[in-house]
Amino acid sequence: MANNTAEPRFARLREIPPAVWALGFVSLLMDTSSEIIHALLPVYLVQVLGASMVTVGFIEGIAEATASIMKVFSGAVSDWLGKRKLLAVIGYGLAALTKPIFPLAPSVGWLVAARFVDRIGKGIRGAPRDALIADVTPAHLRGASFGLRQSLDTAGGFIGPALAVGLMWLTVNNFRTVFWIAVIPAFLCVALLVLAIDEPERPAGLRKVKSPLSAAELKRLGLAYWFVVGIAVVFSLARFSEAFLILRAQAVGLPVTLVPLVLVLMNLVYSFAAYPAGALSDRVNRITLLSIGFGFLVAADLVLAFTNGLAGVAAGVALWGLHMGFTQGLLATLVADTAPPELRGTAYGMFNLLSGLSLLVASVLAGELWEHVGPQSTFLAGAVFTALAFSGLAMARRIAPNVGDGGKFE
Template sequence: MAAIASRLKEIPASIWALGFVSMLMDISSEMIHALLPIYLVTVLGASTLTVGVIEGIAEATAAITKIFSGALSDWLGRRKELAALGYGLAALTKPIFPLAPDVGWLVVARFIDRVGKGIRGAPRDALVADLAPPELRGASFGLRQSLDTVGAFIGPAIAIAFMWLTADRFTTVFWVAVLPAFLALGLILFAVHEPKRPADVRVVKSPLSRAEIARLGPAFWRVVAIATAFTLARFSEAFLILKAQAVGLPIALVPGVLVLMNVVYALAAYPAGVLSDRFDRETILIAGLGLLILADGVLAFSSTIATAALGIALWGLHMGVTQGLLATLVADTAPPELRGTAYGMFNLTTGIALLAASVLAGGLWEGVGPQATFLAGAFFAIVALAGLLVAARATKS
């Protein structure tokens, strides 16, 4: 534990600042996200299939946008300005949520919000990779992921408090969520400092050209394939919220689902990153996929709030073990001058997979039931684990 804690002092200040930027924006986003599925279903009368489609489209939109913003950051040789633009756009769209009169407006709001996420995502991750010393890369991504996830459980906790204080007034919570979004924008503008581009780094003129994409190399594409398999095996956390409500959790406490998941996620992400700097990253990924299988199995058969909570906690543990690690692997395998493009490609592929997974989850929930949704997730996770084990054995032989 002492070794894990000591690494915190070595991580550059701008990475800490980026972590707090992510934390504040996640407080804002998760205050809304924690309530949005229930708001759509119980207030606006949307179906669970509609929830799945909205969530899938939202995340896929972010993923598609990331490929262009990442490539643009490589072409410009600058990351911070694009990241700040993305945070600014997300902040400006937050007031749409409390003002939206119907499902259509909420779809627009989620779409624009995710465009902002897409613009900032790849440049921000590439900036972390540029700032992090190689021996601290896993710890740096783990710290950013952990701080980001702290925001993801503070946000729902605030949502719970305001739902209780206002007798379940959704729009009041949505208005409160506007403030941290603008604080995040101010922090990235004034506290994050981008390093100078090294003189020996190649200038990229056409980052999305066939020649440049070929420079990413087979090791990078193997990471993308692994990440895609992971994403197909899981789906939007909106279905964790719906599962908790289905087993009897009161509406006012529904944001507690994301509080629980993200507490576990935040506690696991930084230690997992430190361990990945010291041990084989692939072994840690295999352990994370095993945790996802276990989480899906528990959620499929849970019938009480306690067993659903166990499954949600296991889901958060799997996220903490794997998500920062996958980002680290991209930095490990992509050329420095193409990191923005690499993160864009990575997120495009996993975003498409998340769209497919979320739509399938919504369809199974609507047509068969909640148990089928989580059993399907476990099945895809087992297939992904088998593929990862085969790939690991081929690499070592």
């Protein structure tokens, strides 16, 4: 019986296009590099460079908002060109070139600049990469394909912090040496992207887009797409930077050398949840699964708000990973479901711009609440915003009942 159940899952994995697998491993390598640095950066900022909690929130928020702003332009350019890979190479290449800034930075200002430029690279590559996945994937495999890429990307999210823990131990907490080692997988990532991925030809009958960001083209994206974006914007107010998970663990007594284990646990759960959630969404309504993901975030926020021990923080972090697995790939899949094929780059760009600006607000607000009220208020605010996003899902089901039913809007 177990073998019969497992076989369709493996068959579905074999059906996923090779380009999606390659893009997944590209993401894994870059995320490994980034997360080695990201796992240590909040503590490095606060303990070594003397930054405040508000500064941490601002840096994390502005970094992600920068990436989101760039995505709207790179996505639109990819629709105008009808090409995705070139922009992905530029984006990953820029991120790789900026990695050496982290070990060389003598002050908070330099680290802000490094994060800023690194996120510009992320912004350039993000929308074209996701649009490329949507372009090469059949509608009935979209959830599985986006889930696989997210799962591989997130594998880098626990491999990186795990390496950070081991390297911090080997180097006796030498932050800069560990940051130098993080440069290696970033350059391997760019080599894989250049050599292993061939972009498909643009379909002959696909409408050419001259002004992707014009009001007329944005209107073509349709009501269902804008519902997805609206839900994501409210939801982003709830999911502030994971830097606050690290700082919560440190606040209850986790030693600095073991702090990266927070991201190891979160991303381990996230990685293992993302593909099954995506594959399941090809067979059931995606909005239903997204609702489950929102529920996991409320539970995570409540646990992290009221716990006073490491076991409670670990449970909250695991629930946070589950919510990521049940939401991030599904939201990306819903964009592909609802956006016209010729505007997919623009669709991902607008989606990431608006949700990224929301994340900026969320991260700054989280830092302010933590600094002036306390950690509990930060996580309780997250639970409230998640509840608001959940009510948006219910409204979407009433007004646009077919959202979430796969390729309905093709």
